[in-house]
Amino acid sequence: MIAGGLLLTTQDAISKWLTDDYHAGEIMVYRGIFMLLPVAIAIWWQRDLASLKPKQPVAVSLRAVFTLITSVFVVLSFTVLPLADALAIIFINPLLVTALSVPLLREAVGWRRWAAVAVGFAGMLLMTRPGEGGMALAILFPLTAALFASLRDITTRRIGTVDSTNCLMFYSTLLTLLGGAVTLPFGTHWPSLADWGLFAAAGIVGGLSHLLTIRAFQIAAAAMISPFKYLSLVWAAGFGYVIWGDVPDAMKVAGAALVVGSGLYILYRETSMARRARVAARETAGRSG
Secondary structure, eight states: OHHHHHHHHHHHHHHHHHTTTSOHHHHHHHHHHHHHHHHHHHHHHHTOGGGGSOSSHHHHHHHHHHHHHHHHHHHHHHHHSOHHHHHHHHTTHHHHHHHHHHHHHOOOOOHHHHHHHHHHHHHHHHHHOTTSTTHHHHTHHHHHHHHHHHHHHHHHHHHTTSSOHHHHHHHHHHHHHHHHHTTGGGSOOOOOHHHHHHHHHHHHHHHHHHHHHHHHHHHSOHHHHGGGGGHHHHHHHHHIIIIIOOOOOHHHHHHHHHHHHHHHHHHHHHHHHHHHHHHHHHHHHHHHO
16 A cells, blocks of 8 residues: 555656646546556456456446546646645545535435544645635645545445456546547647656556555455555655655645544544444344354
């Protein structure tokens, strides 16, 4: 999980660097070409081409659309905000998943988790301080990315384990690539050899990041490894300082801490509730036996 988070943040840093010369659609296309490579290798390694056939085509397609929109606004976020600021706002995604799970998944959310959601949003406002220096418009990009990432995650939860990881990754990556390709006739230029290297690095490390993260969830409990994803904010702050000289002020650090703390608390509550449900189920099974 740590390696996956570091690689994904590396992809984000490369993408932000490339936004100086390429628009979002170009980055999605050129990066997506190479992002398909790890997926292809995984399918070849497993000798499982049949895993690409979706069992729930509508849900898989919907997830791919949400992934496409998320990718667009993530890249746009990097054009208007420092890397760490953009990712910190995007990291309200777990809070949005909790809030949206009530109307979309009919899940029950208690007052403690609602309080955590409220604290997390307060942290986001503390970081962005909307109204200062035109930030109100800039934060719409990462907020939109976080919203559609939440819809993607909720769709993934509804799909469950019916469709394979290879299937979900392949169609989401392919649609993102094709979505970016639609913008190419409206303005594009051929990358230099050095930039092709950057696009290749971004795509490959991004694909490897997804594979590593999925593998992490396959071999360890979510409660154990999920908190490590927040290290991405540390990596982002490091990249931002070294490459662009970005230094977050105290208010941004405090706001990010509230967002991270709220996300971790929600994870703790969900894990605790799942554990109690499993214990109750075993006790019921024992009595019935």
